[in-house]
Amino acid sequence: MTRMTQADFDEDGRLLFAGPCDFIFASVSVKDLPPAGAPEIAFAGRSNVGKSSLLNALTNRKTLARVSHTPGRTQQLNFFSLAGASGGDEKLRLVDMPGYGYAAVGKEKIAGWSKLMRDYLRGRAQLARVFVLIDARRGVKPVDDEMFDLLDQAAVSYQVILTKHDEVKLAERSLVVEETLAALRKRPAAYPELIFTSSQTGEGVSTLRAAIARLLHERKS
Ligand SMILES: Nc1nc2c(ncn2[C@@H]2O[C@H](COP(=O)(O)OP(=O)(O)O)[C@@H](O)[C@H]2O)c(=O)[nH]1
Ligand SMILES: [Mg+2]
Known part of the structure; x- marks a missing residue:
């Protein structure tokens, strides 16, 4: 096996998201998931954590995921398929999961x-990782802890992304990091590295x- 460097992964990552990316499926129930395909x-x-904005930034698209005007409306799993820069195989x-913690939702x-997420997380062999987005200005809230519980129970690998980093003052950044890592410390399925993002910058x-x-x-090797 060839040894991959960070530069190789940077380039691979760029190519992965440089090709076509298409919406393929929306599921409202696990009885209704797309047939298994790529990871x-x-x-x-x-x-409101900035999930749609990040998905758009990630895929270089302005409107792949709709930036929300009516929070809490999407109660489905939205699947997007990427073919990579060379096209061809998927x-x-x-997978865009429903935003949680919106008070006005009954x-x-x-x-x-909750059932849809739990069923999907427990039963999906090709699910490689869940990125849990946390607003860097607000840190981990009780509803986020509930999400971590769900992921630990399902034994799905997850990693935290701190969003809206542009809104956090330099002096406050290390505190957010410390608090977030502390919230993840005893969690078996949590990946111990954080990723900081800003869809703005x-x-x-x-x-x-x-x-x-x-x-x-x-996953391949
Ligand atoms: N400053 C800043 N605002 C952001 C960022 N990402 C999203 N937002 C804003 O946060 C709000 C919610 O964003 P959206 O992507 O719809 O969040 P979602 O509900 O998690 O999908 C919108 O007003 C966005 O413009 C970011 O990186 N920085
Ligand atoms: Mg959204």
Whole structure:
């Protein structure tokens, strides 16, 4: 096996997201998932955390995921398929999970999406990692801890992305990092490295692409 360097993963990540990316499926129930294909990477987070904006930045698109005007509305799993710069076979799927923690959503709906997420997380062999987005200005909230619980129970590897990093003053950054790492410390399925992003400045987007490329590489070998 050839030894891959960080520069290789940066380039792989760039190419992975340089090709076509198409919406392929929306699931409202696990009885209704797309047939298994390429490895899946899912994105979860509180509503308004910046998930749609990050998915758009990641895929170089302005409107792949709709930046929300009505938070808490999407109660489905949205699947996007990436073919990579060389086209051809499907290389990766991105899964946009419903935003959680939106107060105006009724209990019944919350129970519905919780079940959908739990069923998907527990039963999906091709799910390689879940990125849990946390607003860097706000840090980990109780609803995020509930998400971590769910992921630990499902034994799905997950990693935290701190979003809207452009909004956090330099002096406050190390505190956010410390608190977030502390929240993850005893969690068995949490990946111990954080990724910082800003969809506003583009910070961290290529880092995230490279992390995904590395994951795919590790999965293959
Ligand atoms: N300053 C800043 N604002 C952001 C960033 N990402 C998203 N936002 C804003 O946060 C709000 C919610 O974004 P959206 O992507 O719809 O969040 P979602 O509900 O998690 O999908 C919008 O007003 C975005 O413009 C970011 O990186 N920096
Ligand atoms: Mg959204």
